[in-house]
Structure formats: C-alpha cells, structure tokens
Amino acid sequence: MCKIWGTTPSTTxxxxxxxxxxxxxxxxEDVYVDIxxxxxxxxTRDLVLxxxxxxxxxxxxxxxxxxxxxxxxxxPDYFHVPPPSSP
Numbered sequence: 587m588c589k590i591w592g593t594t595p596s597t598t599x600x601x602x603x604x605x606x607x608x609x610x611x612x613x614x615e616d617v618y619v620d621i622x623x624x625x626x627x628x629x630t631r632d633l634v635l636x637x638x639x640x641x642x643x644x645x646x647x648x649x650x651x652x653x654x655x656x657x658x659x660x661x662p663d664y665f666h667v668p669p670p671s672s673p
Contacts, residue, residue: 590640591623605653615653617645625658634658 588598605618619641623629638654645652 587641587644590637590644614651616650617652619645619652619654621654621656623656623658624664625660629658 587593587600588595591598601620603618603620605615621638621641623634634656638656641654642652
C-alpha cells in the first residue's frame with residue numbers, strides 16, 4: 587500500500603474488514619477496505635481512482651475481492667488523539 591500511495595509505514599494504517607458474511611450481490615466482496623488520506627494537490631481524482639484500482643488488484647493477487655472506499659480530509663480539519671506513550 588505504501589508503494590501505491592507513495593507513503594511510509596509510519597504514516598500508513600491499513601484497516602481491512604472481512605465482509606463475506608454480511609455482503610450480497612452485486613458486490614460479493616471478501617473484504618472491505620476503508621482508506622482515509624490527506625487531500626493534496628497531487629492526489630487528483632484520476633490518481634486516487636487509479637490507486638484504488640491498484641489496491642483492488644493487490645487483494646485480487648491474494649484471491650480476495652475487495653470493496654475499496656476512500657475519503658480525503660483537509661489537514662486543518664483532521665484530529666487525532668493517540669494513546670499515551672509508555673513511560
């Protein structure tokens with residue numbers, strides 16, 4: 587995923603949900619992939635859609651049908667509260 591998006595592992599989290607038990611036609615997906623990405627000028631609609639297709643292909647290589655959803659956010663409107671650091 588980092589290669590597809592040009593990111594690093596420290597900033598990339600992949601959340602995948604097994605979906606075969608709660609999905610039906612027309613999707614019949616095995617996994618639901620939910621991506622959130624910072625909006626940047628280089629992330630045009632066409633680039634994002636192409637990258638989402640590449641994510642689907644990566645899952646297909648493992649025999650999985652992926653339903654990929656992505657939303658972008660604007661940096662100033664993003665909030666995150668990580669767990670406290672260990673002493």
